[in-house]
Amino acid sequence: MPFGSSSAGSSDLQPGQPSFPVADEAHETAAQGQAAPAQPFVYLGRQPIIDRQGALTAYELLFRGGVHNRAEIEDDKLATAQVMTRTIGQLGVPAVLGRHHGYVNISRELLFDDIVHLLPPGRFVLEVLEHVKFDAAVLERLAQLRRAGYRIAFDDVSALDDNLLRALPYADIVKVDLMQTPRAALPELVAALAAHGKTLIAEKVETGEDFELASSLGCELFQGYFFARPQVLRAPKVRASRLALVRLLALVANDVGIAELERELRSHPGVVVQLLRLVNSSAYAPGRPISSLREAVLAAGTRQIARWAQLLLYASGRDLPWGSDPLVQLAGTRSHFMELAARSLNPHNPDFADSAFMTGIFSLVHVLVGSTPAHTLDGLGLAREISAAVDGNRGELGTLLRIAMAAERGDHDGAQQLAREAGGIFDGLTPMVLAELNLWAGAWFTAYAEG
Template sequence: MSDSSLPSARPAQAAARDASDYARAQVHAQPDQPATQGAHGVAQPFVYLGRQPILDRNGALNAYELLFRGSTQNRADVTDDALATAQVMARTMGQLGVPTVLGRHYGYVNMSRELLFDDIVHLLPPGRFVLEVLEHVTLDAAVLERLAQLRRDGYRIAFDDVSALTDDLRRALPYADIVKVDLLQAERAALPALAAAVAAEGKTLIAEKVETREDFDYVHGLGFDLFQGYFFARPQMLRAPRVRASRLALVRLLALVASDVGVAELERELRSHPGVIVQLLRLVNSSAYAPGRPISSLREAVLAAGTRQIARWAQLLLYASGRDLPWASDPLVQLAGTRSHFMELAARSLAPNDAEFADAAFMTGIFSLVHVLVGSTPAHTLERLGLAREISEAVDGQRGELGMLLRLAQACERGDDRLAGSLVSEAGGRFAMLTPALLGELNLWAGAWFSAYADG
């Protein structure tokens, strides 16, 4: 139902201060207002999503229709159906998360003709989503053939905003599973024949735009299966801080996948883009693609998702991106990038032959700031990402060797050499090799590394 985006390194201390300002601005933003400009001119927009319940004949929740929302106003201002749906998909799967948005229920997602034929539709797990074909999509031979293919892939297809029993609808019914009848557009006298014809084909009937008790009683008596409308509930607004993905990063990623590169090259490219890693982890840990065990390295995330899913995800994020700030102007993203690389370099210094330890250190740095990025607590954020226990304990509690590396990174970001030295002494063992001179050198290398990518 269509509802009425190797220069000299910037000092890490400055990046840390900027990130602190960013976090404070997030906390003090008004709950029901769009985020404003921070002290450093960094925009902090939220993303919004509407969901409207679809109920069964007993009044129990059966599914949600997911709706585009561009602001705090609970209405759809859609000028591009494909873009709106791409943003709904990105927000549901990459930022809010499928379990948060849907729980155990199905989600109905609007599909324009353009998106029906786009490979990114396969990012939606068929066991969780219904593809809702918009009313203005012409059901020609090409579309019907595509619907047949999508149904063979396991998707359920719904026709949206049906108002009359036309010849086109009769011809297309074999290609659908669900028919949504618009009560505001359909003539009451024609509803019995329409409902009977759809039911005779074994299709599920949904009455949408049910606005009164009289509406509900009438269509309930006609045998409709499911119901949606203001009589039951207006769309609920969900909100999360935007997680940006650099357009340049996404273009590079797509180019690498198109070149059929190996996992190592994909991993190398992803390392320079923390925001894409965050969303990739959400994708990997969604119900359809979860590997059945915690993810402890970027390589495991790439292998679990597969190159084709990574390509689809990059396409979707690129499609859904707006006029986002360059990464170089976002202090929180800069801090996540420099911290993660500093921790990786320090881990390689401690254990030159232990690639897994270095990978885990990098991931710990990335996810040590995700709770600020998504406006949540460390424990809640980590629970949704399904990371390995060692990484989770390092981020939420600073325990273990990874936790010590994180504490060292934070001390270096503040320029507190005394604290860094005290931490090295406390850790003992192989940490003793991390002299003040070496820590300072690693910190500079990490800052230069991120700046080179952010400005590239």
């Protein structure tokens, strides 16, 4: 993994790439002798990999535990799990990678974990860490992953020893460590690797002299401080209930039907948000917008959902449960209120109820992630009527959302007025019906508050 200890500035951004705030805090309570509060953000490092002409070809994605731009890693698997959840579930693959590939560090333990398949092989390169011993089991696993479409890179190579020679047939890319390789040995090492037909990346390129040497020897791609220090991306932390994830895994393990899986997911809005990002970041993304939770479940498939739940559970740390977050409580109550109202208004149209539930969840997601509705919805692949309701209160779902918002403020007269003005099916939302819906929605979410 490339070293680094200096802060990265916005100058590391490539033209056409979306920008995120570089980690920057006004003060640090820990430095003042106080206990550091739980961080409200998650961080992700990315360092460009370029070609001889200086064109960006990929990013290596790096774990960053906080505002400081350095790798402080105690557990390789946990670090990679957090890189994956932040890339796929919080920042989003399109925002992090654009049209380029992402290199992700893979330890021996993670190499054999099924969650590695959450990384779409068309977007990610698996970078095997330098301390992995290439025994028969590892080589067989590398062969399986390559058959599944993954490209394999070997990290921090500085010598052609027996361990590496045994594994070279299973690699597509080799990263040559310019800092660890003696200059006198570099030509022979590069020539030997090139003779095996591998794509060579010169890493830890610190100076122009390093670049000229590596290029003259035949390296095709380059990475290091001479070009750019790792840039730190930041996104508001979105927590997932550990108990919710355990329940979800148990259901998948018991091979329950789609209906039961969908019912459990409805109880945990935050997991639904991340599930949608998974669906839209993966090779299994549907060719049309998603308009219901059922469609998201079907698009992902139970195996992918299990992998995602495992990853979130491993990377979640000791965050507070969803039931302790008032904003999430509001999203859960609102979504169920809208679902119940939709069923009451149009009992023969389950699709309308599903869309109402999704509208309720996503009506507050922009607050959770600290963005605008339009920006947050972009890339989630939601149906047009849901997006129109969340971003502009348009259509029947938009009207229902406005009624739900008035009801949860305790403005029952306002909710009744909105229903009367809308007319049609909304005439069924009498004061008595609205009061019952509020009661049932609140009771429903309270039942899951411990999750």
